[in-house]
Amino acid sequence: MVSNRAERDSLAEVQREVAACRRCPRLVSWREEVARTGRASYTGQVYWGRGVPGFGDPHAALVIVGLAPAAHGANRTGRMFTGDRSGDWLFAALHRAGFANQPTSTSRDDGLTLTGAYITAAVHCAPPGNKPEPAERAACAPYLERELSLLRDAAVVIALGQVAWQALSSQFGLRPRPAFGHLAESPLPGGLTLLGSYHPSQQNTFTGTLTVPMFDAVFTRAQRLTSRAGSSPPDTGQDTRS
Numbered sequence: 103m104v105s106n107r108a109e110r111d112s113l114a115e116v117q118r119e120v121a122a123c124r125r126c127p128r129l130v131s132w133r134e135e136v137a138r139t140g141r142a143s144y145t146g147q148v149y150w151g152r153g154v155p156g157f158g159d160p161h162a163a164l165v166i167v168g169l170a171p172a173a174h175g176a177n178r179t180g181r182m183f184t185g186d187r188s189g190d191w192l193f194a195a196l197h198r199a200g201f202a203n204q205p206t207s208t209s210r211d212d213g214l215t216l217t218g219a220y221i222t223a224a225v226h227c228a229p230p231g232n233k234p235e236p237a238e239r240a241a242c243a244p245y246l247e248r249e250l251s252l253l254r255d256a257a258v259v260i261a262l263g264q265v266a267w268q269a270l271s272s273q274f275g276l277r278p279r280p281a282f283g284h285l286a287e288s289p290l291p292g293g294l295t296l297l298g299s300y301h302p303s304q305q306n307t308f309t310g311t312l313t314v315p316m317f318d319a320v321f322t323r324a325q326r327l328t329s330r331a332g333s334s335p336p337d338t339g340q341d342t343r344s
Contacts, residue, residue, distance in 0.1 A: 116248050117155035120226045125241045129227035129234070136173045136228060150180030156222030156249055157181060163218050163328040164201065165250065165259045166192070167266040169301060170225035170234055177228035181210045182221045191302035191317060192221075192262075199321035218328075220256075222249050224269035239269065247273055257328045259294055260320060263301030270296055284316060285323060295327050 124130050137151025154171040168188075171177045175186025183189035184207040193214070196202035201219040206212075225234040225242045234242075246269060250256065261267035267282040274296070280288040286298035299312075299320040306312040 111248060111252060113156075113160055113249065113252050116245055116252070117157070120153040120155040120245055123153040123226065123245075126227065126238045129225075129229055129238055132230050133171075133173075133177050133228045136177055140178075141174050144174065144178060147178065149178045151177060152180070153226040154180060154182055154223070154228075155226065156220060158216040158220030159218055160220070160253070161218075161255045162216070162220035162253055163255055163257045164220070164324050165253055165256045166219060166221045166262065167246070167259060167270060168221070168223040168262045169232065169265045170223050171228045172232075173228040179209055181207065182223060184208065184210070184212075184214075187304050187307070188302045191307060191312075195302075195314075195317050195321055198318060199325065201321070220249075220253055222246060224266050234265075239265075243269065243273065246270075257294060258297055258324045259290065260297045260299055260324060262299050263303075266301075267296070267298055284312070285319060287323075297324060297327070 134151050137149035140147070140149060154176045168183060171182065172186040172188065175189060176182050176184055179185040183192050189207055193202055193207045194205045196216070196219060197205035201216055203215045203217070204213065207214045224246060225239055226245060227238075229235075229238065250259070250273065259270055261270050261282070264282045268279070271279045271288075274290045276288065276290075280286065280296070282298050284298060284300045288296040290296050297320065299317065300306050302312060302317060
């Protein structure tokens with residue numbers, strides 16, 4: 103039986119709750135301390151300093167799940183992957199694939215629009231050292247569960263990095279858990295496909311572990327999978343046949 107709350111739930115409600123969330127004392131303390139002290143290069147900017155909601159097209163065929171907000175990226179701007187170098191890679195790739203109307207994102211009001219894509223994360227608060235603790239990941243899991251249930255047109259879920267892959271494997275009850283890898287694939291309940299990608303972190307992009315062609319291949323594969331699932335991927339003018 104569907105609860106009254108489930109009947110009333112919406113992405114907007116999840117986003118409001120995420121922004122107001124104070125479930126994890128360590129993360130709340132860290133995100134607010136970073137917001138108070140800031141960074142010299144961002145002097146004068148007011149940090150968001152709260153939980154960072156997911157955002158994008160509510161009818162998305164493609165859902166992208168990252169690790170967590172960056173301390174001086176999304177924790178500053180209030181929008182996932184906005185304002186840091188990982189986001190520079192992600193939005194450039196989304197633009198090349200036709201999912202984003204522009205290749206950069208610097209603030210919540212910079213005009214960025216996603217078409218056919220929605221971006222969220224396994225954890226919604228910036229963690230010290232980019233390493234959320236297991237209890238913190240568990241505390242955030244219900245938000246991701248609700249987002250996935252509300253994104254009813256989703257066909258492909260991209261996990262950016264192993265933590266996101268593990269979170270999604272747990273969400274969908276995959277046993278045994280499929281091995282993570284770049285361009286790894288696993289079927290999900292409901293006809294969805296889980297697609298793995300190395301995270302566009304500086305550690306990966308500076309070392310060549312993740313290159314532009316490798317990252318583009320993930321979104322090309324996502325387009326093919328959404329097309330097969332009966333969704334309508336953005337028209338990039340490229341041949342996306344198998």
